[in-house]
Amino acid sequence: MSGRALLPVAAVVVAVALAAWLGLAGLGRDPGAIRSPLLDRPAPDFALRTLGADRMVRLADLRGQVVVLNFWASWCAECRVEHPALDAAWGRFRDAGVVLVGVDFQDDHPSALAYLSERGTGWPVVADPGSRTALAYGVYGIPETFFIGPDGRIAARQVGPVTYDQLVREITRLLPGGRGPAGAPAAGSRSA
Amino acid sequence: MTGLTAASRTARAWLRRPAAGLAALLLLALSGLAVVTARGPGAAATPAEQVHAIATGLRCPVCRDLSVADSPAPLAREMRDRIAEGVAAGKPPETIRREFVAAYGESVLLVPPRRGAGLVPWVAPALLLAGGLVAAVLALRRWRGRAPAASAGPPPSARTSGADRRLLERALARIDEEAP
Numbered sequence: 001m002s003g004r005a006l007l008p009v010a011a012v013v014v015a016v017a018l019a020a021w022l023g024l025a026g027l028g029r030d031p032g033a034i035r036s037p038l039l040d041r042p043a044p045d046f047a048l049r050t051l052g053a054d055r056m057v058r059l060a061d062l063r064g065q066v067v068v069l070n071f072w073a074s075w076c077a078e079c080r081v082e083h084p085a086l087d088a089a090w091g092r093f094r095d096a097g098v099v100l101v102g103v104d105f106q107d108d109h110p111s112a113l114a115y116l117s118e119r120g121t122g123w124p125v126v127a128d129p130g131s132r133t134a135l136a137y138g139v140y141g142i143p144e145t146f147f148i149g150p151d152g153r154i155a156a157r158q159v160g161p162v163t164y165d166q167l168v169r170e171i172t173r174l175l176p177g178g179r180g181p182a183g184a185p186a187a188g189s190r191s192a
Numbered sequence: 193m194t195g196l197t198a199a200s201r202t203a204r205a206w207l208r209r210p211a212a213g214l215a216a217l218l219l220l221a222l223s224g225l226a227v228v229t230a231r232g233p234g235a236a237a238t239p240a241e242q243v244h245a246i247a248t249g250l251r252c253p254v255c256r257d258l259s260v261a262d263s264p265a266p267l268a269r270e271m272r273d274r275i276a277e278g279v280a281a282g283k284p285p286e287t288i289r290r291e292f293v294a295a296y297g298e299s300v301l302l303v304p305p306r307r308g309a310g311l312v313p314w315v316a317p318a319l320l321l322a323g324g325l326v327a328a329v330l331a332l333r334r335w336r337g338r339a340p341a342a343s344a345g346p347p348p349s350a351r352t353s354g355a356d357r358r359l360l361e362r363a364l365a366r367i368d369e370e371a372p
Contacts, residue, residue, distance in 0.1 A: 138297070
């Protein structure tokens with residue numbers, strides 16, 4: 001084969017290699033499924049007032065416990081889907097060194113309070129004025145859940161409704177000794 | 193008037209040599225582009241302009257391909273408020289951008305970083321332009337090399353005119369015969 005005939009072949013090879021590299025480099029990925037740069041990093045601190053404004057919740061005060069930070073809103077349909085899972089996990093882990101904190105995202109407070117009282121929500125739910133905490137955690141869309149270990153680092157993040165199994169798995173993995181109150185074994189997988 | 197005459201003379205000269213004219217225009221356009229590229233976007237003067245400049249370079253996380261400056265989404269509005277706070281506090285634009293990158297990753301930047309896969313959109317245009325120029329030069333050289341070989345024989349008109357003329361005469365004669 002002459003050099004001139006090889007030229008188009010070489011061009012095609014280069015183009016295919018470039019396309020493959022771009023594909024591998026992640027240009028073909030769904031931008032919504034981007035891994036959080038906060039994983040394994042210290043969770044951004046916050047001091048937020050509960051929706052009833054009766055007390056402050058400071059992340060720094062929760063060091064040493066597993067913190068499940070759940071961003072939600074009363075207008076969010078998928079938050080309704082995951083609420084029973086959060087409720088069940090709260091019932092199971094509330095006395096085992098686990099704190100569940102709801103962060104009300106871009107919501108009006110009367111609707112949020114009505115939503116919570118309707119469902120008998122037991123865990124603290126805080127307001128996030130100006131979405132400061134949501135922006136610090138890189139929230140894309142709710143529901144979004146962050147699992148913070150006793151060391152204050154973000155261990156996992158779930159974009160979209162969280163399931164009960166997922167909550168149990170991530171919480172037991174983070175509890176000292178890797179065992180929850182019911183002795184569930186820790187699973188190694190992690191979310192987005 | 194002399195200036196006008198000189199200009200029209202130049203214009204006529206360019207019309208006679210379109211290649212030179214095109215080259216001059218291309219040079220003018222490229223030098224303009226070089227000046228704009230070297231200067232970069234104009235420095236934002238007022239705080240509002242600085243906020244807008246930073247927001248223009250950030251992707252609205254809850255939108256598809258809209259900048260924080262252009263998006264009407266509440267989250268984008270709150271991002272603009274955070275940027276305005278940063279500008280008011282005297283933070284450099286790069287620091288403000290880095291804070292968003294820390295939370296959202298580099299995908300929050302609308303202008304790709306100049307490394308890794310982000311390098312491709314920066315380098316590809318220059319590579320394509322260089323490749324195109326090389327291809328154009330090669331093609332021109334090939335055409336030039338062919339031209340003398342073609343003109344070596346008798347001129348095309350001389351070679352074909354005899355046969356063409358006979359063909360034409362025959363056709364005209366046939367029309368005359370068929371005409372009533």
